[in-house]
Amino acid sequence: MTSKLLCAAFILAALTLSITFSLQPDQQKVLLVSFDGFRWDYLYRVPTPHFHYVMKYGVHVKQVTNIFITKTYPNHYTLVTGLFAENHGIVANDMFDPILNKSFSLDTMNIYDSEFWEEATPIWITNQKAGHTSGAAMWPGTDVKIHESFPTHYMLYNESVSFEERVAKIIEWFTSKEPINLGLLYWEDPDDMGHHLGPDSPLMGPVISDIDNKLGYLIQMLKKANLWNTLNLIITSDHGMTQCSEERVIELDQYLDKEHYLLIDQSPVAAILPKEGKFDEVYEALAHAHPNMTVYKKEEIPERWHYKYNTRVQPIIAVADEGWYILQNKSEGLMLGNHGYDNALAEMHPIFLAHGPAFRKNFTKAAMNATDLYPLLCHLLGIPALPHNGSLSSVQDLLRPTAPRTVTHTQSPPPHHGSGKPGEHEQESNAYFIGVSLGSIIVIVFFITFFKHLIRSQIPALPDMQAEIAQPLLQA
Structure with missing residues (x-):
């Protein structure tokens, strides 16, 4: 009887522990892909069967509100930090930092100056500090040494490297003996051709089709490597x-003496640094210069842009209306397509699609913020999120009900110069730890009860002794 009880006890304990630890999040793999300048409605401009394949078997967000200014480097750094530009410090593609007395420009190699990037910590560093490995194929900033770290694997930026070569590297890293759990993949189009042709050009149709074919190639390679159903792909x-x-061109030379200021960043948000003693003169000359240009002193920049509490934001910014261009003069030339405008404008909005074991199928969501991607990535990877301006709860409905849950304790990022609006942050409950605790309690209580019963069953009966002890003492 005792052996049967012991056997039953171990079976029950094993089942309890199995149920408990089955609640533990599996190690999720995530591949984040960015097609630069892919506007939300390009999905419907021409047939895009591969994008729609992802939408059918995954999730799609109709409206993604990115950050101001709507340019490449600020927004790519937001995607991997969850921060507004004023908090992560990459406020434009071209910057001047008056404290560092340094410039940052895509036209020069000084984009590799670590000091410009270290007001934030990108997700690949957090992932690696948690004991994992990351791999990046040309994602902006991944070939910069930030906080003394690079991604575990990365490619030096070289736009001549084909999409297929970049995909091959990503697949290699995901399938190596020590595989990465986080991959980042970047492709320059349709941004390059959008600038050259303009988004309304009928010639953009073949460009969009080519991007769809590239996505199809990526899906094919993931399936070939047996990653398609085990990896969470975010596009x-x-x-x-x-x-x-x-x-639609505004020429600053018509209103200003070019000797009175420096033009730090270009259209459509002209970042203007007046020379010493010339601030009032420059501002007054521009304030009402053109009906399609709004000029702000730094302290007057709208709060909704989250753009004024950083020293790299210049004393005066001039913002063009959608479709308008700001140049010093027309000799500089202009592009037929551009971005950087107000992030509330629909034509500035990007895309968001995802597929994988963590995501629902054939699910469409109305809206999200670009800052929400970072806590979602941390959640999927099972790593702690650093302070950010996003909200995991805002995108929780993209996930399957059984998707892993991870605690992400966050705090408001410290605003610059004592101001700025904090983001929304959350403390998520963790089913794993609750399950472990309850399971452990059940097992402990069961074993205490079982061993107490077992010990009692092994003690020999002493009826005579008990009877004698119960007798009263004999009287003399």
Whole structure:
């Protein structure tokens, strides 16, 4: 009888522990892909069967509100930090930091200056500190040494490297003996052609079709490597694109003496640094210069842009209306398509699609913020999220009900210069730890009860002794 009880006890304990630890999140793999400048409605401009394949078997968000300014470097850094530009410090593609007395520009190699990137910590560093490995194929910032770290594997940026070569590297890293759990993949189009042709050009149709074919190639390679059903693929972009023309140009030379200021960043958000003693003169000259240009002193920048509490934001910014261009003069030339405008504008909005074991199928969501991607990534990877401006709860409905849950304790990022609006942050409950605790309690209580019963059953009966002890003492 005792052996049967012991056997039953171990079976029950094993089942309890199995149920308990089955609640533990599996190690999720995530591949984040950005097609630069892919506007949300390109999905419907021409047939895009591979994008729609992902939408059918995954999730799709109709409206993604990115950050201001709607340019490449600020938004790509937001996607991997969850921060507004004023908090992560990459406020434009071209910057000047008056404290560092340094410039940052895509036209020069000084984008590799670590000091510009270290106001935030990108997700690949957090992932690696948690004991995992990351791999990046050309994602902006991944070939920069940030906080003394690179991704575990990365490719030096070289736009001549084909999409197929980048995909091959990503697949290699995911399937190696020590596989990565986080991959980042970047492709320059349709942004490059959108600038050149303009998004309204009928010639953009073949460009969009080519991007769809590239996505199809990626899906094919993931399936070939047996990753398609085990990896969480997220497809997004940094911004959209709008049509410009030579008839919608604002020339600063018509209003300002170029000797009185430096133009730090270009259209459509002109970052203007007046020379010493020239601030009032420059501002007054521009304030009402053109009906399609709004000029702000730094302290007057709208709060909704989350853009003024950083020293790299210049004393004056001039913001063009959608489709308008700001140049010093027309000799500089202009592109037929551009971005950087107000992030509330629909034509600035990018895409968001996802597929994988963590995501629902054939599910469409109305809206999200680009800052919400970072806590979602941390959640999927099972790593702690650093302070951010996003909200995991805002995108929780993209996940399957049985998707892993991870605690992400966050705090408001410290605003610059004592101001700024904090983001929304959350403390998620963790089913795993609750399950472990309850399971452990059940097992402990069961074993205490069982061994107590077992010990009692092994003690020999002493009826005579008990009877004698119960007798009263004999009287003399």
